[in-house]
Amino acid sequence: MALSKANLNVGDQHSEQVVENLTRTQIIQYAGASGDYNPLHTDEIFTTKVAGYPTVFAHGMLSMGMTGKMLTNYVGDGRLTKYGVRFVSQVWPGDSLTATATIEAIREEDGVNLVDLSVSTVNQDGTEVVKGSATARIDD
Amino acid sequence: MATDRFPIEAGHIMLFARSIGDANSIYHDADAAAETEPGHIIPPPTFVQASAQFTDGYVLRPVIGEPWFGSGKEPTGVKRESSGGGGGTGFHAEQHYEYHEPVKPGDVLKAVDKPGKSWSREGRRGGTLNFSESITEYYNQDGVLVVTARSVGVQTSRVVE
Numbered sequence: 001m002a003l004s005k006a007n008l009n010v011g012d013q014h015s016e017q018v019v020e021n022l023t024r025t026q027i028i029q030y031a032g033a034s035g036d037y038n039p040l041h042t043d044e045i046f047t048t049k050v051a052g053y054p055t056v057f058a059h060g061m062l063s064m065g066m067t068g069k070m071l072t073n074y075v076g077d078g079r080l081t082k083y084g085v086r087f088v089s090q091v092w093p094g095d096s097l098t099a100t101a102t103i104e105a106i107r108e109e110d111g112v113n114l115v116d117l118s119v120s121t122v123n124q125d126g127t128e129v130v131k132g133s134a135t136a137r138i139d140d
Numbered sequence: 141m142a143t144d145r146f147p148i149e150a151g152h153i154m155l156f157a158r159s160i161g162d163a164n165s166i167y168h169d170a171d172a173a174a175e176t177e178p179g180h181i182i183p184p185p186t187f188v189q190a191s192a193q194f195t196d197g198y199v200l201r202p203v204i205g206e207p208w209f210g211s212g213k214e215p216t217g218v219k220r221e222s223s224g225g226g227g228g229t230g231f232h233a234e235q236h237y238e239y240h241e242p243v244k245p246g247d248v249l250k251a252v253d254k255p256g257k258s259w260s261r262e263g264r265r266g267g268t269l270n271f272s273e274s275i276t277e278y279y280n281q282d283g284v285l286v287v288t289a290r291s292v293g294v295q296t297s298r299v300v301e
Contacts, residue, residue: 002177018161019161026159026161029155029158029159030159030160032155032159033152033155033156033158033159033190034156034159034189034190034192034193035190035191035192035193035195035198035200035201036189036192036200037200037201037202037210038200039209039210039211042210043210043211045211045214045215046209046210046211046215049211049214049215050209050211050215059232060231060232060235061186061189061232061235062159062160064186064235065156065159065160065162065184065185065186066160066161066162068160068184068185068186069160069161069162069164069184071185072162072164072184072185073164076177077164077166077176077177077178077182078176078177078178078182078242079177080185080237080239081238081239082236082237082238082239083185083186083236083237083239084234084235084236084237084290085234085235085236086233086234087231087232087233087234087235
């Protein structure tokens with residue numbers, strides 16, 4: 001279901017928990033599907049003994065992908081025209097993430113109705129892990 | 141990540157959607173997808189990143205018969221400059237997409253890299269941060285630009301605290 005311009009206001013928010021207790025297995029699934037096999041994400045021995053981190057951590061692109069699930073659930077399938085993020089903090093196994101989109105602008109460009117969204121994903125401690133923006137086509 | 145041939149495959153889309161925890165049927169059920177506005181299976185918004193699977197020489201994929209820097213029973217000792225071992229680490233700092241035209245199973249994309257900017261600054265947690273940007277344009281089999289990706293990578297001079 002696409003969004004309708006008539007029902008939207010600047011400041012409206014949509015929020016979803018996009019993962020609860022992130023598992024190492026899900027990180028491995030993401031490595032396998034995306035093709036990013038960097039051992040920092042899946043290999044505890046390498047990550048702790050060689051790279052010097054406390055444990056493995058999620059691909060930034062996994063956090064972006066999970067955040068994108070919230071976005072497509074909100075704006076509808078095939079409606080995004082832009083989506084971009086900065087990876088602000090690392091995401092660790094066991095984290096639970098909540099992603100939120102906030103309407104920043106409702107506008108028209110070349111006869112197409114668009115909504116501009118700010119995007120923020122936080123972990124269970126309220127620490128922001130992903131910060132970004134998106135634009136989607138909306139109906140009248 | 142330039143690649144001459146990135147085939148968009150329904151099974152790959154399904155696996156990718158599972159990995160991001162997205163149960164939306166448009167990513168795995170052709171019949172359900174036919175009833176949606178796009179009218180066919182589509183990939184999730186970040187899917188083109190998986191073109192890495194089809195990129196020759198992609199450094200974060202083991203190459204058959206060559207040493208890999210991940211561990212076996214113990215660390216292998218193989219050094220990979222971009223991913224730790226020397227204190228600093230390469231990270232993905234930003235990712236941006238523009239979606240121009242729909243993508244569907246059966247499409248065969250070509251990814252073309254364009255040079256981007258580079259810059260440095262002092263970070264709070266990881267010492268000097270060296271940023272570099274790369275732009276990848278994805279074209280379909282008809283030569284139509286479907287997605288533009290802009291990636292920013294950062295190399296830290298020491299382990300991020």
